[in-house]
Amino acid sequence: xxxxxxxxxxxxxxxxxxxxxxxxxxxxxxxxxxxxxxxxxxxxxxxxxxxxxxxxxxxxxxxxxxxxxxxxxxxxxxxxxxxxxxxxxxxxxxxxxxxxxxxxxxxxxxxxxxxxxxxxxxxxxxxxxxxxxxxxxxxxxxxxxxxxxxxxxxxxxxxxxxxxxxxxxxxxxxxxxxxxxxxxxxxxxxxxxxxxxxxxxxxxxxxxxxxxxxxxxxxxxxxxxxxxxxxxxxxxxxxxxxxxxxxxxxxxxxxxxxxxxxxxxxxxxxxxxxxxxxxxxxxxxxxxxxxxxxxxxxxxxxxxxxxxxxxxxxxxxxxxxxxxxxxxxxxxxxx
Numbered sequence: 001x002x003x004x005x006x007x008x009x010x011x012x013x014x015x016x017x018x019x020x021x022x023x024x025x026x027x028x029x030x031x032x033x034x035x036x037x038x039x040x041x042x043x044x045x046x047x048x049x050x051x052x053x054x055x056x057x058x059x060x061x062x063x064x065x066x067x068x069x070x071x072x073x074x075x076x077x078x079x080x081x082x083x084x085x086x087x088x089x090x091x092x093x094x095x096x097x098x099x100x101x102x103x104x105x106x107x108x109x110x111x112x113x114x115x116x117x118x119x120x121x122x123x124x125x126x127x128x129x130x131x132x133x134x135x136x137x138x139x140x141x142x143x144x145x146x147x148x149x150x151x152x153x154x155x156x157x158x159x160x161x162x163x164x165x166x167x168x169x170x171x172x173x174x175x176x177x178x179x180x181x182x183x184x185x186x187x188x189x190x191x192x193x194x195x196x197x198x199x200x201x202x203x204x205x206x207x208x209x210x211x212x213x214x215x216x217x218x219x220x221x222x223x224x225x226x227x228x229x230x231x232x233x234x235x236x237x238x239x240x241x242x243x244x245x246x247x248x249x250x251x252x253x254x255x256x257x258x259x260x261x262x263x264x265x266x267x268x269x270x271x272x273x274x275x276x277x278x279x280x281x282x283x284x285x286x287x288x289x290x291x292x293x294x295x296x297x298x299x300x301x302x303x304x305x306x307x308x309x310x311x312x313x314x315x316x317x318x319x320x321x322x323x324x325x326x327x328x329x330x331x332x333x334x335x
Contacts, residue, residue, distance in 0.1 A: 050142075050160065053134055056127045057146040064123065065234070074120060075147045075234045076216010081120045082144025082314060083212065084113065085137070087177050089316035091200040096172050097317025098162055101136035105168030113177040116222030137162030141314040148310065151215055153236030154303035157311040161320045180225065181264060181277035188277055189285045199316060201309065207282060207291035208305040209313065214240040218274065224262050226255065227274035236303075241296035243268070244283050249275050 057078075065073035085103050088096035102108050104121065121140070128139055138160055145156040178195045182188040196206040217233055218225035230239045249266040252274070253259065266275040282288040295302035 053127065053131050053142060054146050056130065057143050058150050060123060060127065061147065061150055072217065073234050074123060075151050077120045078143040078147035079212050079215055081117050082141045084117060084177055085140045086313050086316055088172050089199045090172065090176065091198060094317055096176065098137050098141050098314055099318040100163065100165030100170060101140055102165050102168045102171045104136060107173065108168055108171050111175040113175050116219060135162050135164045137164055148236055151234055151236040154307040156307055158314065159320065162318050178278060185281045185284045188281045192278060203287050204291050204305065205309040207288055208302065208309045210282060211238065211240050211295060211302055211306050213279065220262060225265050225274065225276060226262060229273065229275065238295050238299040238302045241292050243273065244275065244279065244292055245296050249280060
């Protein structure tokens with residue numbers, strides 16, 4: 001099992017939002033509900049639809065992990081998929097973001113920052129075929145939500161309504177996703193602020209979102225970097241912040257007894273855990289550091305702040321219809 005917080009229908013008892021103009025089908029594929037009818041539909045068919053999609057994603061994560069049998073899973077990859085789908089947003093022009101799911105096409109599909117994510121998109125394709133009513137944009141963002149919640153993390157506010165673009169013509173022409181290293185701590189800190197401020201985030205939200213590095217690992221075949229950030233890469237916790245503060249991090253110079261030839265990264269004394277230069281800068285920059293210290297001490301605070309920031313990220317640039325707040329969909333209760 002990936003975590004103690006496994007999927008059960010009772011965990012997903014909140015109502016859902018349906019996008020205007022979309023038609024959604026219940027799990028029995030007989031009852032149909034339109035957005036304007038969702039509020040009065042028996043047992044809210046849209047809610048049942050989202051529950052079913054979430055369950056399918058959760059089952060995919062678990063069955064894939066069992067097949068691998070090496071402690072890795074799609075957990076961190078699905079969070080990265082959702083993050084990179086949304087992380088192109090430019091607040092000033094309202095361009096980019098997860099709406100459109102343009103990462104399926106060039107130029108986004110070819111960005112080095114998105115290397116390896118085609119595997120995640122391919123893995124989700126059977127779910128898209130099973131539930132053709134859901135857009136790729138909604139599916140990719142929901143996969144990230146499910147990954148966090150299945151890993152024992154906080155409930156993430158999420159709703160239907162993202163559309164799919166027919167091509168990548170409306171993608172930003174330059175990759176706006178954060179780089180792991182800009183050559184110095186000062187330059188890397190400035191780069192992170194440029195990226196996150198461009199999307200409309202502040203320092204606190206930046207550090208909270210960085211906590212997703214509790215999940216997953218880096219692969220040399222994708223980013224060039226190697227290793228997990230924590231010893232529990234399928235469990236969401238504040239361990240990332242604790243490790244940043246308490247471990248001694250040094251530049252990696254060897255790997256499996258041979259000289260390390262990859263990009264600069266840091267490792268702990270065991271050589272089994274890693275941190276990127278963009279992680280280390282969070283404890284070198286005093287403004288970032290104060291939030292790292294707060295989250296290292298208080299996991300509940302981290303979960304609350306992460307849930308808010310991640311939900312905000314997944315909605316950047318999306319033109320949701322104005323509806324009654326009743327149409328909200330929550331995952332499991334916050335811990």
